[in-house]
Amino acid sequence: VSNFADRLLNAIDEKHSFLVAGIDPSIEQLPRCLLKKANNFSSSEREAAGFALSLFGRDLIDAVKEYVVGVKIQMAYFEVFGYHGIKAFEEVARYARQAGLLVIADGKRGDIGSTALAYAQAYLHQESDIDALTVNPYLGSDSVQPFIDRCSENKGVFILVKTSNKSSQEFQDLICMNRPLYQHVGEAVCRWSKGLKGEHGYSSVGAVVGATFPKEMENLRTLMPQVIFLVPGFGAQGGSADDVIGAFDTCGYGAIVNSSRGIMYAYINGPYTEDDYQQAQKEAAETACRQINLALEKAERLPLSFGKS
Amino acid sequence: VSNFADRLLNAIDEKHSFLVAGIDPSIEQLPRCLLKKANNFSSSEREAAGFALSLFGRDLIDAVKEYVVGVKIQMAYFEVFGYHGIKAFEEVARYARQAGLLVIADGKRGDIGSTALAYAQAYLHQESDIDALTVNPYLGSDSVQPFIDRCSENKGVFILVKTSNKSSQEFQDLICMNRPLYQHVGEAVCRWSKGLKGEHGYSSVGAVVGATFPKEMENLRTLMPQVIFLVPGFGAQGGSADDVIGAFDTCGYGAIVNSSRGIMYAYINGPYTEDDYQQAQKEAAETACRQINLALEKAERLPLSFGKS
Numbered sequence: 001v002s003n004f005a006d007r008l009l010n011a012i013d014e015k016h017s018f019l020v021a022g023i024d025p026s027i028e029q030l031p032r033c034l035l036k037k038a039n040n041f042s043s044s045e046r047e048a049a050g051f052a053l054s055l056f057g058r059d060l061i062d063a064v065k066e067y068v069v070g071v072k073i074q075m076a077y078f079e080v081f082g083y084h085g086i087k088a089f090e091e092v093a094r095y096a097r098q099a100g101l102l103v104i105a106d107g108k109r110g111d112i113g114s115t116a117l118a119y120a121q122a123y124l125h126q127e128s129d130i131d132a133l134t135v136n137p138y139l140g141s142d143s144v145q146p147f148i149d150r151c152s153e154n155k156g157v158f159i160l161v162k163t164s165n166k167s168s169q170e171f172q173d174l175i176c177m178n179r180p181l182y183q184h185v186g187e188a189v190c191r192w193s194k195g196l197k198g199e200h201g202y203s204s205v206g207a208v209v210g211a212t213f214p215k216e217m218e219n220l221r222t223l224m225p226q227v228i229f230l231v232p233g234f235g236a237q238g239g240s241a242d243d244v245i246g247a248f249d250t251c252g253y254g255a256i257v258n259s260s261r262g263i264m265y266a267y268i269n270g271p272y273t274e275d276d277y278q279q280a281q282k283e284a285a286e287t288a289c290r291q292i293n294l295a296l297e298k299a300e301r302l303p304l305s306f307g308k309s
Numbered sequence: 310v311s312n313f314a315d316r317l318l319n320a321i322d323e324k325h326s327f328l329v330a331g332i333d334p335s336i337e338q339l340p341r342c343l344l345k346k347a348n349n350f351s352s353s354e355r356e357a358a359g360f361a362l363s364l365f366g367r368d369l370i371d372a373v374k375e376y377v378v379g380v381k382i383q384m385a386y387f388e389v390f391g392y393h394g395i396k397a398f399e400e401v402a403r404y405a406r407q408a409g410l411l412v413i414a415d416g417k418r419g420d421i422g423s424t425a426l427a428y429a430q431a432y433l434h435q436e437s438d439i440d441a442l443t444v445n446p447y448l449g450s451d452s453v454q455p456f457i458d459r460c461s462e463n464k465g466v467f468i469l470v471k472t473s474n475k476s477s478q479e480f481q482d483l484i485c486m487n488r489p490l491y492q493h494v495g496e497a498v499c500r501w502s503k504g505l506k507g508e509h510g511y512s513s514v515g516a517v518v519g520a521t522f523p524k525e526m527e528n529l530r531t532l533m534p535q536v537i538f539l540v541p542g543f544g545a546q547g548g549s550a551d552d553v554i555g556a557f558d559t560c561g562y563g564a565i566v567n568s569s570r571g572i573m574y575a576y577i578n579g580p581y582t583e584d585d586y587q588q589a590q591k592e593a594a595e596t597a598c599r600q601i602n603l604a605l606e607k608a609e610r611l612p613l614s615f616g617k618s
Binding site: 024037074076077082083084086087090110112114119123124136138141163164168171172174175176178181 | 337383386393394395399417418419421422423424427428430432447448449451452455469474477478479480483485490493494541546558
């Protein structure tokens with residue numbers, strides 16, 4: 001199987017999970033034992049920071065890999081440390097791939113066609129460890145096309161439609177010709193997604209739709225029947241398992257749900273100490289996975305292949 | 310002087326130039342003599358590519374620094390080569406700064422608040438060699454705020470308003486409440502720019518407005534009197550010197566004009582051979598600088614401080 005959407009849906013059936021673990025590590029929040037180890041192995045502060053991000057990301061993958069179909073690596077947190085950070089990003093992406101997880105690079109890139117081509121080459125070239133990239137649509141079709149082109153070569157994209165932050169209403173909800181801007185973007189994503197459907201009926205061109213706006217999410221689900229939603233905003237950002245149900249179709253497919261801080265930082269303010277950060281992350285991932293499946297079961301949308309949750 | 314807008318306007322007066330040299334190097338287009346040198350000094354293909362980008366960028370800076378106020382480094386072309394590319398990006402940014410040029414990182418970043426904070430930390434921290442970053446506004450105010458916050462600490466931002474590519478009309482020109490989306494974004498940029506004005510009356514919060522849409526540019530100039538325009542699309546993308554005049558106020562300030570391919574690749578299809586790439590770039594920069602000044606003089610908008618062009 002090479003189509004990205006098919007690979008994603010197969011992983012869901014295999015793991016009985018819709019969960020994606022977000023890797024957005026902020027150096028100040030990392031366990032002190034891990035920072036100490038990183039300092040011992042490094043000759044500069046930035047090198048140590050890169051080492052710590054890499055180690056933390058790889059440990060997180062080991063902790064949660066049973067319960068997630070993939071990871072979403074937030075590039076900003078790695079870019080903070082320049083090329084040391086990017087080296088860590090590459091190590092984490094490779095490690096996730098070797099663990100059999102799908103790898104989403106959350107870079108929200110977007111630029112004019114010639115530059116978008118360079119971004120597509122950077123993250124979605126054939127040998128890359130990255131399976132899919134998040135893309136910002138503000139510049140329109142010619143800026144999105146180079147990423148779409150990679151979707152016929154087994155890669156995927158998730159295009160920002162309605163984001164999870166409060167200010168997303170400011171421009172995304174502006175009414176243009178009787179419907180909000182995000183709906184125009186959703187219609188464009190539908191057009192872009194055509195011709196890239198896999199055997200399961202979903203396209204490798206997906207959309208980012210925040211869990212914090214359940215009503216808008218339901219409308220978009222109807223508007224974009226063949227588009228997989230990457231749903232951020234679950235957990236620390238305020239979205240509950242019930243809030244994400246609208247992202248799924250009646251058979252229980254069509255969405256993956258990201259949790260970053262809720263899993264990654266489970267060792268802060270929880271029953272575990274920092275030294276047991278992996279155990280804390282593992283339990284948080286298991287809980288999040290089960291919460292989503294239970295909410296789907298309650299809504300009678302759990303896929304048949306899952307059996308009982 | 311610490312305010313970014315003041316530093317930019319002072320550089321314009323000092324150099325008698327509104328030109329910014331874009332550094333968007335695509336490895337396939339680089340002079341063969343330079344690629345050969347890079348290969349000799351490197352142990353892997355990606356390392357050689359990073360070395361070549363760094364060398365090309367630094368040579369370009371040496372060639373054009375008399376005629377430009379700054380450089381705009383397009384991050385995508387460096388990200389193509391992973392951490393080797395980012396290392397080159399950092400070297401080029403440092404070199405430009407040491408040459409007394411303003412450094413704009415063209416990354417078009419944009420994400421929810423907590424992540425935007427990480428991007429601001431990555432590119433606009435106090436010790437960074439980067440003076441300003443381009444930012445995508447699709448996620449609204451809370452995603453832009455962390456960058457704006459850096460503008461009171463002598464950094465700058467340029468927010469995408471109306472981009473130079475053909476598809477920019479697709480979403481940016483959608484009519485919402487009787488005016489196009491880009492105008493709503495322009496109004497938001499006006500709000501964000503308040504309180505960050507320097508002594509010359511311009512704010513360190515700027516806007517990206519493409520040279521390929523002169524009419525829209527003139528409307529935006531009126532709408533955003535205190536906002537500096539970063540104008541891409543001049544030269545290879547089709548914008549002429551006359552097309553950019555609308556970006557300037559009646560005193561001849563308020564805009565900087567970027568040329569990437571027209572200067573960077575001046576050795577391709579020109580009178581010079583690849584071996585003389587720096588001479589070709591130097592003449593192209595001088596010509597572009599003069600064309601803009603002449604067009605301003607013709608329009609009676611050349612700043613008084615320039616004397617005769």
